[in-house]
Amino acid sequence: MANVKPFQATRPTRDKVALVTTRSYDIYKKKELNDILRLNPFSFLHILRPGFKFHKTVHGFKRFKMVHNRYCEFKENGIFKKDNKPCFYLHQKSHNGDVFWGIIGLASLIDYQKEVIKKHENTLSEREALFGNYLEVTGFNAEPVLITYPDDEYLGSLIKKYSKLRAEYEFTTNKNRTHLMWLIEDDIEIETIVKAFEKMPSLYIADGHHRTASSNYLYQKILKKEGAKKEELSKYFMAYFIPESNMRITSFYRFVKTLNDVPKKEFLMALDENFRIQKLGKRHYSPSRKHHFSMYLDGDFYKLYLRKSSFKPKNELDKLDSQILFTKILDPILGIKDPSKDQNIHYLPEKGNELQLQHLVDSQEFAVGFGIFPVSVEQLKTVAENSLTMPPKSSYIEPKLRSGLTIYELK
Numbered sequence: 118m119a120n121v122k123p124f125q126a127t128r129p130t131r132d133k134v135a136l137v138t139t140r141s142y143d144i145y146k147k148k149e150l151n152d153i154l155r156l157n158p159f160s161f162l163h164i165l166r167p168g169f170k171f172h173k174t175v176h177g178f179k180r181f182k183m184v185h186n187r188y189c190e191f192k193e194n195g196i197f198k199k200d201n202k203p204c205f206y207l208h209q210k211s212h213n214g215d216v217f218w219g220i221i222g223l224a225s226l227i228d229y230q231k232e233v234i235k236k237h238e239n240t241l242s243e244r245e246a247l248f249g250n251y252l253e254v255t256g257f258n259a260e261p262v263l264i265t266y267p268d269d270e271y272l273g274s275l276i277k278k279y280s281k282l283r284a285e286y287e288f289t290t291n292k293n294r295t296h297l298m299w300l301i302e303d304d305i306e307i308e309t310i311v312k313a314f315e316k317m318p319s320l321y322i323a324d325g326h327h328r329t330a331s332s333n334y335l336y337q338k339i340l341k342k343e344g345a346k347k348e349e350l351s352k353y354f355m356a357y358f359i360p361e362s363n364m365r366i367t368s369f370y371r372f373v374k375t376l377n378d379v380p381k382k383e384f385l386m387a388l389d390e391n392f393r394i395q396k397l398g399k400r401h402y403s404p405s406r407k408h409h410f411s412m413y414l415d416g417d418f419y420k421l422y423l424r425k426s427s428f429k430p431k432n433e434l435d436k437l438d439s440q441i442l443f444t445k446i447l448d449p450i451l452g453i454k455d456p457s458k459d460q461n462i463h464y465l466p467e468k469g470n471e472l473q474l475q476h477l478v479d480s481q482e483f484a485v486g487f488g489i490f491p492v493s494v495e496q497l498k499t500v501a502e503n504s505l506t507m508p509p510k511s512s513y514i515e516p517k518l519r520s521g522l523t524i525y526e527l528k
Contacts, residue, residue, distance in 0.1 A: 119233055119266075120225040121314040121358065123203035123307050126523040127257070133159050133196055135288035138296075138519040141260065142166075159196060161259070161521030164188050181254035188257060197524070205301040205310055206523055207279050208357070210516050212294045217516035218276045219359035220301075220310065221261055221523050224320070226336050226352055229329060234264065234320045235501035238509070240330040241457075248331030249338065256528040258332070260520045261357040262325030265494070268360045271313050275301070290519075298522070314358075321501050323364060324514045329354060335527075355525040357518050361494050368491045369510040370474050371442065372463040372483040377452040381415060384450065391427040391445045395420040401475070403467075404490040407438060411488035413474050433499045438489040439511040446487070457509040464510040 129137040136159040139145075145153070145162075153160050154169045167183035168175040175183060191197050206221035228234045252258060266272075279299040286298040301307060314320075322329055332354035339351050376384050388394055392410070397418040402411045408428065410421040423441060430436045435444075447453040453462050465473055467488060474486045492512050500507055 119314045119317045119320050120228055121311060121356075122223045122225075122353065123205045123301075123311075124223045124353070124355070124525055125200045125203050126206060126221075127192070127197050127199045127526055128523050129196060129521065130198055131286065134286050134522070135290070137161050137196060138521045139165075140292075141517070141520060164191060164259075165520070178250075178254065181251050184251075185255045188255065199526075200300070202302065203307070205307060207275055207299045207301055208518065208522070209276065209280070209297045210294055210518070212292075215365070215515075217359065217363055217365075219357045219363070219516070220272070220275070221355065221357050221518075222310075223353035223525065224262065224264060224356040224358075226333050226354060228320070229333055232504075233318070234322060234329075235498075236322045236326055236329070237497055237501040237505070237507050238322075238326040238511075239457075239506045240327050244327050245330045245334045248327060249334030252331060252335050252527060253338070256526060258328075258355045258525040258527060260325075260328065261355040261518055261523070262328050263323040263364075263514060263516075263518070264325075264356045264358050265321050265323045265361050265364050266314070266317055266358055268362050269313050269317075271309060273360065275306075275310075286522075296519070296522075319502070320358075321498055323359070323497070324517075325356075351527055353525075355523065357516075359516070364494060365515045366491045366494065366497070367466065367468045367513045367515075368439075368489050369464045369513055370467055370470065371447070371487045371489075371510075372465065372477055373447070373451050373453070373485050373487075374461045374463075374483055375451075376484050377450065379450065384414075387450045388421065388446065391424055393422040393424060395422075401471075403471075403488055404438075407490050408441065409490060410438065410442060411474070413478050413486045414484070416479065418475075432505065433496075433503050434505045434507070437492060437496060437500070437507060437511060439492070439508045442487060442489060443508050466513040468513060468515075 136157055139161045142162065142165045150162065153162055154166060163169065164184055164187040167180065167187045208221055209216065209218040224234060282299060284297040285300050286296060289295045336351045385394065397420060400418055402418045402420055404411055408423040412419040412421055427445065434440050443456055447456060453459045456462055463483065474488060477483050478486050497512065
């Protein structure tokens, strides 16, 4: 039984929301980041990059404290306001015919601990501690975790109802993404949403494993330090709940800097043990089904088909193409033992970077590039239900929500 609840969001005023909200901080290139900070005084990036006004980069606890100070300044200047009562927030994002929608609310860390909320990725303890300390000092959560749930008739009816009403927010970004958001304030409707989630035996983290683990780290820290009476707010984390049918999964390219001192001909011969290889020359190829891989090497594209005799899965993880690529190529041939930390491998989302597989190898920045077929929602769920974890960057999941749209205050 999933425990999902409404909350009183702190959020931008209607007239400034398009100026305030941002993409994830780490997506911006340095020049674009500096241009926004220089030209837009309302950008949430001023909170995330608090040393900009002093022309100085700050780190660690000092940065966390300054992030908190900038956030307080935004509230004092009337850029942010806090809603008067707990609400759910219905959000829709559209671009080039794709329409995503979901409900922003609070998820329970108790559910996470009991594996009602299931994960499919491992997290790094040092990052959990870093982000957990960040949350503790700044006192707010500004980017929700993406959680998916089985399609539900009642929850699905909400977007049909609210899309006919005037939205609280309606704006389009410079990337041509249109965002709409409605407040769900009616008490009966809120109660019905809560009960709809209570009927669900499991929810699944789609994107935001480290954010979830960091919230859990802080919760445990507060329990030890202050006791159970003062931990109520930290028992929850902000999430964006989307139905399974509304989630899109694409893949990441994998680029490897060297062939591990293996000559090209020997490398291809090593691949031949587990794959049928077809050389395509300059003709671009993207995998069209499971267990098919694309490879770009030394100016040529290749199709790699996993040989049936090589496919002997022991569990659900072994069936994933990202795992097959690791166990058949990256580890035994290219010497990559830890794909989450090895400096010899680089990842890039396939969507929007279709030409990069060829370009980054031709530029000699990398020796070889690989493309894989995307995992399915069912594969993701099956891995999570079996308490397994996917290799890093096994899935690129949409939608991505903007930072600063709704903020959950922890203090």
